[in-house]
Structure formats: structure tokens, C-alpha cells
Amino acid sequence: MIQIDHLSKKYLWSRWALDDVSLTLREGMVGLLGPNGAGKSTLMRILAALTAPTSGKATVFGIPLTRAEEIRRMIGYLPQQFQAYPGLTGTEYLDYVGALKGIKDKKRRNAEIDVLLEQVNLQDQAGKRVRTYSGGMKRRLGIAQALLGSPRVLIVDEPTAGLDPEERVRFRNLLTRFSLGRIVLLSTHIVADIERNCRQIAVLNQGKVCLSGVLDDLQECGRGKVWEARLSEREFARLDPLSVVSTRPAAGGLLCRIIGEAPPAAADVSPVQPSLEDGYLALLRTGLPEGAAGR
Numbered sequence: 001m002i003q004i005d006h007l008s009k010k011y012l013w014s015r016w017a018l019d020d021v022s023l024t025l026r027e028g029m030v031g032l033l034g035p036n037g038a039g040k041s042t043l044m045r046i047l048a049a050l051t052a053p054t055s056g057k058a059t060v061f062g063i064p065l066t067r068a069e070e071i072r073r074m075i076g077y078l079p080q081q082f083q084a085y086p087g088l089t090g091t092e093y094l095d096y097v098g099a100l101k102g103i104k105d106k107k108r109r110n111a112e113i114d115v116l117l118e119q120v121n122l123q124d125q126a127g128k129r130v131r132t133y134s135g136g137m138k139r140r141l142g143i144a145q146a147l148l149g150s151p152r153v154l155i156v157d158e159p160t161a162g163l164d165p166e167e168r169v170r171f172r173n174l175l176t177r178f179s180l181g182r183i184v185l186l187s188t189h190i191v192a193d194i195e196r197n198c199r200q201i202a203v204l205n206q207g208k209v210c211l212s213g214v215l216d217d218l219q220e221c222g223r224g225k226v227w228e229a230r231l232s233e234r235e236f237a238r239l240d241p242l243s244v245v246s247t248r249p250a251a252g253g254l255l256c257r258i259i260g261e262a263p264p265a266a267a268d269v270s271p272v273q274p275s276l277e278d279g280y281l282a283l284l285r286t287g288l289p290e291g292a293a294g295r
Contacts, residue, residue, distance in 0.1 A: 001026055002047065002153070002183060007056035009042050017042040019207040021056070029179045031194030032187040033218075033280060034204035040187040041080055043204070044155050047185070048077045060153060073102070076151035080158045080187075082142035086131035090122055090141055093130060094148060101149040116144040119174055121167065135162040143171060147178060154184045160193055172197050191277040203283060210283055215276060221283040222274025227258045229269040239264060245281060261286055 002025040009018040018039045034040050045051040047058060049068035063070050084093050091113060098109040117123045120140040125133065133141065139162045146154060156175070160168045175184050176197045188194060194201060194215075201218055203210040211217060231239070232253040243264075245257040256264075259282050263269045274282065 002058065002060050002185075004043075004047075004058040005056055007043070007046065007058055008054050009039075009046065009051070010054045016207050018046075018053070021204075021207075021209055023202055023209065023212055025183055025185060025202075026200060027179075027181065027183055028199040029176060029194075029197045030183065030185050031198035031201040032185060032204065033189065033191065033194065033201060034187075035189055035284065037206075038189075038204040039207040040204055041157055044077075044157050044185065044187055045079075047153075048072070048075050048155055050077075074152045076146040076149065076154045078142045078146040078156040078159055080161070082138065084130045084138065084141055084145075086129065088130055089128060090117065090126040090130060090133070093141065094144055097145045098148050103149055112148060112150075113144075116147055119147075120144045121170065136164060136167060139163055140167065140171075143174075147174075152182055154178060154182065155187075156185070157187045158189070159186065160188065160190065168193070191280050195276050203280070205284055210287075218283065219274055219276050219279040222259070222279035222281070224271065225259055225261060225282045225286060226272050226274045226278045227260065227263045227269055228272045229256050229258055229264050229266040230254070231256055231264070231266055235264075235266055242285065245278065259285060 004021055004023045007018055007021045008016060010016045021043065032040050042051065046053050046065065047060065049065055049071040058065050060071055060074065065071060088096065094113045095109060098113065103109045117126050120143050122137065122140050122144065125137060130138065130141065143159060146156060160171060163171060172193065175186065178184060186194060186198065198215065201215060202212045203218065230250055230253060236254050236256065243258050243260050245259055247254045247256045258264050259278060
């Protein structure tokens with residue numbers, strides 16, 4: 001379990017990146033959602049013992065962040081901006097990381113690397129220099145190095161950036177298998193990345209926790225706030241663009257999916273069942289509904 005108590009972080013000459021964050025993260029896949037700049041990367045760097053908080057505390061399986069070396073030995077980390085030595089091959093880079101992680105037995109290290117290269121679909125490119133890799137291939141190499149050594153906690157920051165749809169599905173399935181008996185903290189601003197795999201979610205916005213709970217709690221945030229309206233082009237032009245989730249052509253105008261506390265002013269409008277993404281957008285734009293759980 002990861003216990004976070006009143007954690008805050010302020011960088012020099014900036015606003016608070018994290019503001020009094022308290023969370024309990026349990027075994028399994030945990031999705032950390034939030035827009036860009038919400039504080040997700042700062043929280044992950046603190047939990048990986050790479051950045052010290054300004055105030056507050058956290059423990060990872062009972063070990064405080066002040067014991068940074070112990071924390072780092074039990075954590076695999078994929079930062080948002082992953083860099084690898086360009087002159088090494090994929091295999092050489094993973095061998096180097098494995099040695100740094102304390103996997104001293106060469107045979108064991110090689111065997112684990114071979115398995116990971118296959119899991120991230122890099123086995124055919126492992127002998128090529130990292131400088132020749134595409135952005136997606138480098139991302140997959142970063143995923144492999146984070147998994148190396150079978151850490152008790154895996155922290156991955158925007159891991160599907162640069163991956164094609166097939167690779168994203170492969171990666172989500174890999175994380176789900178890896179999360180059995182471990183904690184996997186997955187940071188993203190893409191709802192689809194957490195929709196089918198996460199047991200627990202937390203939503204950050206402007207450094208604060210908006211919601212902590214399960215997927216149903218997030219979807220519930222959209223209840224009574226999602227509308228489908230058939231609008232003329234003139235009616236559509238009068239809408240707040242931020243309230244529109246999607247549009248598609250329809251007879252006589254546009255069929256729009258809209259988020260708001262009240263229905264849009266239109267003759268043909270009806271409430272609809274919110275999706276998980278609707279709930280997320282409604283939470284960011286209108287906040288938690290009164291009496292909602294999951295704070």
C-alpha cells in the first residue's frame with residue numbers, strides 16, 4: 001500500500017504543483033487522471049524518491065520517502081520524457097539498467113531481458129542502436145526498463161504516448177498482468193487508458209485531488225449533466241465550445257453531445273447516459289455532484 005498524507009510541492013517562483021494531496025493506493029492497477037499541468041508528474045517523481053515534497057509525507061509499503069535508496073530499489077519508473085543512451089543497442093541498454101538494478105547474475109539478467117523484449121514487441125529490433133529507434137520503439141524500450149527486476153511498485157507517466165492503437169492494447173494488457181500482487185500507478189490524461197484495467201482511480205486538477213474512488217464514481221459525475229441535442233448551425237455557433245463533447249452531421253443540422261448543469265436551449269434535446277469520459281469531463285468542468293462519494 002502507498003499512503004500519501006497532506007503532500008504539497010511548490011517549485012521556486014511558481015504556483016503549488018501539488019496542494020495538500022492525500023491518497024491511499026492499494027494493490028492492483030491505479031489510474032491517475034488529470035489534464036496537462038495537473039500535478040501528476042510531480043506526484044510520481046515524489047513517489048519515486050526523485051523529488052522531495054515541500055510538506056507532507058508518504059510511505060511505500062511502510063517505508064518513508066526519506067529512505068530514498070530503499071524506495072528506489074522497489075520501484076520501476078517510466079518518466080514522461082524517457083531518454084536512453086543512443087549509442088547502445090536495445091539489449092545493451094537493458095543489460096546496463098539490469099546491472100544498475102542489482103541483477104548480478106548474467107544468465108538471469110539475459111533471460112529476463114529476452115522475455116521483456118518479446119512482451120513489448122522489440123525482439124526483432126533489440127540488436128539495433130537506440131538512435132535508430134522510432135518514438136514508439138523508444139517508448140516500448142522505456143516500458144521494458146521499468147519492468148526489469150520485477151519491482152513491487154511500477155510508476156508509469158503517460159506511457160502510451162507515441163504508441164499506435166495495437167501497441168496501446170498490448171501495453172495495457174501487460175500492465176494488468178504485472179499488477180497482480182503489485183501496485184501499478186498509471187498516469188494519463190486519456191480516459192481509455194484506464195477504462196478497462198484500473199481497480200482504483202484518482203483525479204488531479206490544478207494540484208488538488210478532485211476525486212478518489214472507483215470507475216463507477218467517475219462515471220457518476222456525469223449523471224444528469226450529459227445531453228444530446230439536434231442543433232442548427234446557428235444554434236451550435238451560440239454554444240460554449242468547451243461544453244461540446246462531440247458532433248456529427250444529422251438531418252437539418254448537427255447532433256451534439258453536450259455537458260452542462262442544465263440542458264442547452266434547443267427544441268430537440270434529451271438527457272443521455274454518461275460514459276466514463278463524460279464523467280471525467282463533467283468533473284473537471286462542473287465539479288462533484290452534491291452528495292457524491294469518492295472525495
